[in-house]
Amino acid sequence: MMTTAAESAHEDGRTRVLCLVVSLPQRLTRETVWSVIGQSIPNFTMFLTKKSKLPSLIQRIADAENEGLSHVNLSRFDYILKVDGDTVLGKDFVKNNLIGDPDVVGGGSAMLIKVSAFNEVMNGKFYAECEDPYIRLKFQMAHKKVRGYRDPPLYVGNHPLDVRYLVDLGWLHYRLGWTPIHVASKMFKKPPDSLKEIFIVLSYFVACLTRPKKMDTFGFVRTYQIRSLARHITNALWRV
16 A cells, blocks of 8 residues: 555645545556646545455455555545546546535546545445445435536546456346346447446346345335336326
């Protein structure tokens, strides 16, 4: 684990950001490093490069992030910034995305999370089997302010095909509460994304048969998606 400090003082009234960059050393790009430490709002950056022995990528990421959190006093920070090792941010990424005082911004390649809400909703840790969608859903269930990017990343790397990760995502979709029709719709993406989605969809329908343990978001997601689908059908019928 490598760290570089540019931590703003607690007394100066500035926003304090803890940045967690999780990446194997060979996948951490120079552009990512400079874009993180060069933010217009200073941050305390931790490059978490230690390889976890847990079986799935989802678990390994959460394990690395929690390992990083164990070395800092989280109460000294206002926000956590999670960044992939091949994502490049504009220098005002943090500044622009914190407009409006959100609780969660973005997901996937780069995500901002308010520490006070993180402590309340997630008990100050990343759950072993949670991906970014789970975090967003937990915050939505708690009626927190969840938002997309005002200022998206400049570049997001193209990850190599990881069948095990895609299978785990399909399994996770079932446990989160996704409906079959919402998962099946992934197949209509343009190639090559649609090819990757095949593994997610197949894994999801296997989970429908084997019924692994549901997450606490299951009812919330299922209800939201069914209502959303009903609205689309109703609007379509009205147009006819």
